[in-house]
Amino acid sequence: GESVGLHLPTLSVQEGDNSIINCAYSNSASDYFIWYKQESGKGPQFIIDIRSNMDKRQGQRVTVLLNKTVKHLSLQIAATQPGDSAVYFCTTVAGGTSYGKLTFGQGTILTVHP
Amino acid sequence: NAGVMQNPRHLVRRRGQEARLRCSPMKGHSHVYWYRQLPEEGLKFMVYLQKENIIDESGMPKERFSAEFPKEGPSILRIQQVVRGDSAAYFCASSPATGGLFEQYFGPGTRLTVT
Secondary structure, three states, X not given: OOOEEOOOOEEEEEOOOOEEEEEEXXXXXXXXXXXXXXXXXXXXXXXXXXXXXXXXXXXXXXXXXXXXXXXXXXXXXXXXXHHHOEEEEEEEEEOHHHOOOOEEOOOEEEEEXX | OOOOEEEOOEEEEOOOOOEEEEEEOOOXXXXXXXXXXXXXXXXXXXXXXXXXXXXXXXXXXXXXXXXXXXXXXXXXXXXXXXXXXXXXXXXXXXXXXXXXXXXXXXXXXXXXXXX
């Protein structure tokens, strides 16, 4: 069956450090990947996306890496700040009839200590 | 440009009552998605709608749950005869109308508590 999972459920870092959050997915038909951040009591907030024809994409302080061979996705956050503390979800979208249906992983709790 | 709006933000219902959750997509968006989130879990897809059409309802329970997105007005997720297990946060997301793969923008959610 389709599943999206994360290697580490929690991650604690010091302010200013770089953070890496990992994600494994199982559906090889996935062709679009999105990282979301969810703060307590709020809805998921888009961080960055990547399509399956790419292996790296950079945003402001964030980089997403995609390795389709091993079905692995990672989110790198540079110079992590206390405001980055949240739950991070990787999500996948498969094409065809599954279009529009995001599959969420369990989530990684990132805690940034000042 | 207002984001996705959901109301109410909090809803308390007794077992057996009906719950109606409303979602107004972002301006210019005509695709709406509903997700459910249990405590300390990821979001689970429920249903994907376009105006007046249900595109994918593979995540919807077969009974008691229904969703609509009329030509005018917000999308509605309706839960009849609620049970304690329906207590969760329900999130709505929207995306643009054009084809291809687009990010989904999420609303703040409705937290349903069944007593």
